[in-house]
Amino acid sequence: MAILLRSEDKIIVQGITGNQGRFHTGQMVAYGAKVVGGISPGKAGQQVEGVPVFDTVRQAVAATGATASVVFVPAAFAKDAAYEALENGIRLLVMIPEHIPVQDSIDIVTRAQALGAVVIGPNTFGVITPGEKTKMGIMPNHIYRPGPVGVVARSGTLSYEIAFSLTNAGLGQSTVVGMGGDPVVGQNFISVLEAFHQDPETKAVVMVGEIGGSAEEEAAEYVKTLGKPVVAYLAGRAAPPGKRMGHAGAIIERGRGTLDSKERALTAVGVRVVTMPWEVAPAVREILG
Numbered sequence: 001m002a003i004l005l006r007s008e009d010k011i012i013v014q015g016i017t018g019n020q021g022r023f024h025t026g027q028m029v030a031y032g033a034k035v036v037g038g039i040s041p042g043k044a045g046q047q048v049e050g051v052p053v054f055d056t057v058r059q060a061v062a063a064t065g066a067t068a069s070v071v072f073v074p075a076a077f078a079k080d081a082a083y084e085a086l087e088n089g090i091r092l093l094v095m096i097p098e099h100i101p102v103q104d105s106i107d108i109v110t111r112a113q114a115l116g117a118v119v120i121g122p123n124t125f126g127v128i129t130p131g132e133k134t135k136m137g138i139m140p141n142h143i144y145r146p147g148p149v150g151v152v153a154r155s156g157t158l159s160y161e162i163a164f165s166l167t168n169a170g171l172g173q174s175t176v177v178g179m180g181g182d183p184v185v186g187q188n189f190i191s192v193l194e195a196f197h198q199d200p201e202t203k204a205v206v207m208v209g210e211i212g213g214s215a216e217e218e219a220a221e222y223v224k225t226l227g228k229p230v231v232a233y234l235a236g237r238a239a240p241p242g243k244r245m246g247h248a249g250a251i252i253e254r255g256r257g258t259l260d261s262k263e264r265a266l267t268a269v270g271v272r273v274v275t276m277p278w279e280v281a282p283a284v285r286e287i288l289g
Contacts, residue, residue, distance in 0.1 A: 003150070003175045003195035003202075004092065004118065005068070007132035012060045012090075013038040014081045015072035016048050020096075024072065024138050025049050031141045032133030036064035039081075057088045068092040070126065070136040078122065079104040086115055094136045095121030098182070105184040112186060119186025125156035125178040131201075137178065139163075147172020149284055150196040152189060153208035154179050154215070158235055162208060162280050169281035171288075174202040179215070189219035197226050204229045204284055207271070211236030211259050220265040229287040230271045233280050234262055 011028070015021040016038025026049040028035050035051050037060040044055040054060040057069070069085045071078060075097045085093055086108075093112065100108075100122045112119045120127055126137015131146035139156070143164040149171050153159035156178055163176055177192050179185050189207060196202045205228055209216040216234065223230055236259055263273050272283050 002129040002132055003192070003199050004120070004177065005127050005129050005132075005134055005136060005175070007032070007034070007129070007134050009068045009092065009134065010034050010036045010064055010066040011068045011070060011134075011136055012036065012057065012064070012066045013048075013051070013070055013072060014057070014085065016040055016051065016053060017043050017046065018072055020138075021072035022048050024070075025051055027138075027141060028070075028135055031128075031135050033135050036060075036066050057084045057090065061089050066090070068094075068136060070094040070096065072096055075099040075101070079108055082108040082119075083111060086111055086117055091115075091117045092136075093117060093119045093186075094126050095119060095124060095180070095186070096126065096138060097121075098123040100182065102182075102184055105182060109184060109186050120177065121180040121182075121185060123182040124180035124185070125159065127175065127177050128173075129175045130173050139176070139178075143167055144176065145172035146174075148174060148201060148203035148288070149206060150174045150192075150199070150202040150204070151176040151206045151208065152179060152192040152196075153177070154181055154210050155208055155235055158233070158277060159208050161277050162206060162233065165278055165281040166206070166284065169285060171281060171284055174199060183213070189215050190222045193219060193222055193226055196228065202228065204231070204288055206230075206280055206284065207232040207266075209234045209262060211262070216262040217265040220269050220271070223266070223269045223271055230266075231280055231283045231287065232266050232271050232273045233277055234259055234273065
């Protein structure tokens with residue numbers, strides 16, 4: 001079992017003929033994901049990595065039965081791409097682009113909620129389910145192995161390092177989810193933790209957070225009822241006062257979003273907070289016995 005993405009999910013790629021779409025389609029196919037179509041207006045009839053290209057999402061869904069889409073279009077066109085997907089039956093939407101205007105992100109997430117769809121991102125590395133050999137996103141294929149540890153992260157690069165260290169320690173992953181680094185995203189720590197709570201194969205959870213925003217502090221209250229051990233790593237420990245981090249969502253406001261406030265909130269509910277990425281795997285092994 002897994003959360004959000006399973007092996008039977010049929011995936012389309014919006015922006016498949018662009019450089020990023022083409023490359024990552026090849027990586028997803030190589031990993032085992034069921035990529036059944038791609039979208040690139042005016043290029044119907046072509047193929048990318050053996051995947052047929054369609055002009056519109058409607059055509060792709062009608063021909064393939066796809067219910068999931070990963071978006072690789074420029075930020076200026078991301079809202080249109082998202083709406084086209086959502087209005088044509090896509091119910092799992094992974095938004096890779098960064099620099100999407102905040103109002104566009106609000107509109108995308110609001111429309112998805114009204115339609116009962118799940119949005120991951122924007123500004124996300126995506127989602128991967130190692131046990132079912134499927135992924136939607138840009139994460140490197142070779143660092144993941146099936147196992148009992150769920151991972152939810154705001155940072156892509158840090159999540160790769162931590163997932164690889166878990167794998168090297170013999171601790172595979174159930175599902176790894178990139179929330180996205182923007183101020184408005186479709187999934188947050190709480191929604192992903194709720195999904196891990198429902199997954200019997202996830203025995204422990206790793207949260208990869210960072211300074212700025214209040215997502216970790218808001219999640220702390222939910223952790224009380226999660227019923228599974230949690231290890232957290234928070235990036236930004238060495239950031240000087242007033243430093244703005246790279247993610248648009250990493251902004252400290254009114255005493256919330258600081259490293260200290262996040263650590264206090266998480267530690268108070270029993271989360272094991274480590275200070276370095278390479279300490280995550282030993283901590284998980286310890287709490288799993």
